Amino acid sequence: MMTSWTRKLLDDANDLIAAGRWRAALGCTLTVLSVYPNLDTALRLAASTVYFGTRAEVAEPLTDEGIRDPRLDSLFCTCQAAGCTYSWVSAGLFMTSDVTVTNPRGGHCERCDRYFCRHHFTPHGTCPRCDGDLDYAPRVSNGRPAMQTVRLNQPLVHVQVMREGTGRISPDYMKELLSSIAPDVFEDSPTIRGTTIYPWPDDCQGMAMAGVVLDHEEYLGDTYDMRVADGRDRAGTHWVLVKIFARMPKYVDPDFSPDSGESQRS
Numbered sequence: 001m002m003t004s005w006t007r008k009l010l011d012d013a014n015d016l017i018a019a020g021r022w023r024a025a026l027g028c029t030l031t032v033l034s035v036y037p038n039l040d041t042a043l044r045l046a047a048s049t050v051y052f053g054t055r056a057e058v059a060e061p062l063t064d065e066g067i068r069d070p071r072l073d074s075l076f077c078t079c080q081a082a083g084c085t086y087s088w089v090s091a092g093l094f095m096t097s098d099v100t101v102t103n104p105r106g107g108h109c110e111r112c113d114r115y116f117c118r119h120h121f122t123p124h125g126t127c128p129r130c131d132g133d134l135d136y137a138p139r140v141s142n143g144r145p146a147m148q149t150v151r152l153n154q155p156l157v158h159v160q161v162m163r164e165g166t167g168r169i170s171p172d173y174m175k176e177l178l179s180s181i182a183p184d185v186f187e188d189s190p191t192i193r194g195t196t197i198y199p200w201p202d203d204c205q206g207m208a209m210a211g212v213v214l215d216h217e218e219y220l221g222d223t224y225d226m227r228v229a230d231g232r233d234r235a236g237t238h239w240v241l242v243k244i245f246a247r248m249p250k251y252v253d254p255d256f257s258p259d260s261g262e263s264q265r266s
């Protein structure tokens, strides 16, 4: 049984979609998925929101950051052609009856069990690996690699950015980087600290974490979760991000009872 908290958020999401407000609608559904990451109704609504919200001309379209949210990773299919990173959402994840997809973004080969985007179909629309027929609306997705840093259902209290280079990190750069890789920063108002370092160290993650602990020994305690990730920005400059979460739930379903049969994210 779905709780009334869950039901209300999903109803709100449907009302917002009807009003063309896809971004806000996805926000409601993602809040549910923060607490119930495996809830089928919410996953199906999220899949259809991403599917239609990126196609339609709407008042409030989805943002790139919203689409890259890690809570959606399992819903995407990713092309398995060498070097291709194209990913898409299959209509089969939310359509209940048989679907005919015109102009498909990708397909699943039932013979060799691979996923391919339309750029890699054979000229006659079959599997480039085994020439098998493709299902353009598979009901199972193969997921996509994470496009943002880890997000927990716990409030962020501190963020440390270490960037390759010298001098200070400008507020504009910080805002753009965090919007792209850690938009949860703007939901929770953590303290944010930025430093630059040159040359870039081999153990950049270890060095960034050591820097955080030097200033905040308390974050090593068991009331916090420390997560670290590194990558490169659009210009190819290295960054490391350390996220400190307080070990307490961020979103709580006030109507949850252990007898409901749904499992909550701990």
Ligand SMILES: [Zn+2]
Binding pocket: 109, 110, 111, 112, 113, 114, 127, 128, 129, 130, 131, 132
């Ligand atoms: Zn195949």
Ligand SMILES: [Zn+2]
Binding pocket: 079, 080, 081, 084, 085, 086, 116, 117, 118, 119, 120
């Ligand atoms: Zn491809």
